[in-house]
Amino acid sequence: MDRPRYARRVARQTDSSLKEVLESFPGVISFAGGLPDEQVFPVEQIAAVVDEIAHAPVAWQYLPTEGHPALREAIAGYMAELGVEAGVDNVLITQGSQQALDLVAKALVDPGDRVLMEAPGYLGAIGAAQNYEAELYDVPVGAGGIDLDRLADAPKGAKYLYTVSTFHNPAGCSIPRDHRPRILEIAASKEIYVVEDGAYRELCYDGQPEPPIKSFDQEGRVIYLGSFSKALVPGVRVGWIVADREIIRTLALLKQATDLATNTLGQLFVLRWLERYGLRPPVDLYRQKRDRALAALEQAMPPGVSWNRPRGGFFLWLELPRGLDAGEMLRHARRNGVTYVPGAAFRGPRNALRFSFSQVPLEEIEPGVQRLARTIREHL
């Protein structure tokens, strides 16, 4: 057979799995992987809830494309707790929030349309937009979240701004409260949607997270994406979108021919879980890991290295002294028995790196940080 005549989008798509960077090596302590720690999964409670629902035939039948009505209602109720007014018609259940990203791009992006992306940014959001041949325009993200001045400078005519507003992937930062309504004003002046990804929001280790940008939204400008992947378990592949009802209707129409419906057992399980336990993930282990990492960094890092102190999520963002290249340093780091993801992999600065504390065993954090510090020192 001849070479496949692929659609143009295929040439645009690059592997966003970071497979190479995430490869594990024996004896190497990894701050690279960004998955949840399976230790925190409350499997016995999960299995008990699953067993309660798995005996009913409806648990194995199709559900409507929009999602289980009671789950949509439960999510509307949850969003109300976050200060977001929503009815059932404002909620679409998705196959994880990655599908939400796909559907939003599918609904909004024609080839060549501009999308404003955070830099560094979430690779899944970049990939979803590229699947529809978007032109990406980078808006820098710093310690205070997305840079408002640079956002204001972005060209008009884009379709949407994508932002992980709280406990950012990869940068760990959150958009300050007073910047949130300001982002809406800028978006309004540019007539674009704000796609607010709240996947990490429930993983808050101190106090309360900032209110979602969506809670300031009076005109249906924000398309909010929520997920059970971090707040509960990822394998269930259930997420949600809260948006204007006309947008939800359109996204559901596209979802119909995309995968018909989200898996039924996952929806029923999440519904029962919400009813019984709410969405309050056990965060003690993650908090401990973050604190252990911060203490170790404080102790071990040479001057000129800086990092943030996120109140939640999975990631710290380390900035190395100018001139150091975290990508070039990676091979050396592995030889020293430690690994991470270079900032450039997320379209971020070359002298930065993502330090993930979610998956690494607690007791490996201190030795891992020491190895990283030694690697940096050897590069200075």
Add this chain to the structure above:
Amino acid sequence: MDRPRYARRVARQTDSSLKEVLESFPGVISFAGGLPDEQVFPVEQIAAVVDEIAHAPVAWQYLPTEGHPALREAIAGYMAELGVEAGVDNVLITQGSQQALDLVAKALVDPGDRVLMEAPGYLGAIGAAQNYEAELYDVPVGAGGIDLDRLADAPKGAKYLYTVSTFHNPAGCSIPRDHRPRILEIAASKEIYVVEDGAYRELCYDGQPEPPIKSFDQEGRVIYLGSFSKALVPGVRVGWIVADREIIRTLALLKQATDLATNTLGQLFVLRWLERYGLRPPVDLYRQKRDRALAALEQAMPPGVSWNRPRGGFFLWLELPRGLDAGEMLRHARRNGVTYVPGAAFRGPRNALRFSFSQVPLEEIEPGVQRLARTIREHL
């Protein structure tokens, strides 16, 4: 907020859920719905298998985008039983076979690209292609499956032919064995892929189904889609693609930014089920329903009405005397207490209708057919 500036594809997409036609009315016997009958779900066995796997943390973690390696291997083994040579690298696990249709169109279709569609045809395949702005070219399907002469007459330059080769939705027919290699020859002469949808294949009530077109494929021309939705349970949302490994690689790349991975519990469940029970669905109830329907039609239908006798699947295809319009007749049928889906809803002839026997209770088949016969008689 202003009106959404949607992508062009949104205007192309129509509601393929048949919501209006599938609406149920009290006292109305429905031959419209095409879902599996929940009565046949072996829920106790399912729940037992689920309980075996649900206690392990890995059942709730992410899986690789390509799918669980052991499940890919098990499916390669299953395909070998159907005469299809495949290795692990030839298999992609999908979120039901609707996602397979989405990914195939995503990989192959640029706006304006032509796709050869069966008429009547499966609405989910039509919708998936339309989501990527394909131009559809209809190839008629008759009692002997897709019309080979009309297929041969189709213009060159299309990207693929879509066909439900066995126990067709909506027409109930199967492509005869000797037509199958012939379809490959025609496809080769046109340099197009054949997307073979085998979703109903396992629901065979007499003897064995014809071998898949894929089993005659020597050059990687066929992209085969399989599904557990009909052969096991649909709510699990697990399907698969078997194709050339380079195509699988590309589809997986696109899937990564589409939904990251198929739900984990579903994959583990299906894997365990295959190991323990194989893919041999209980078909006795469906066979009884089909036989009951055929006997009732034989007895009740006025001359000039014809139908097929499928060996499997969920559907019969009724042709009314020329001049009758099944769509116009529908309101009258409902008043008479029976409903169905008009053939035109599937881009088929106006004097045909899809008669689904999958969901209707066994004891309602005879009275339902009598009501339908009366309706037709009143229209003659």
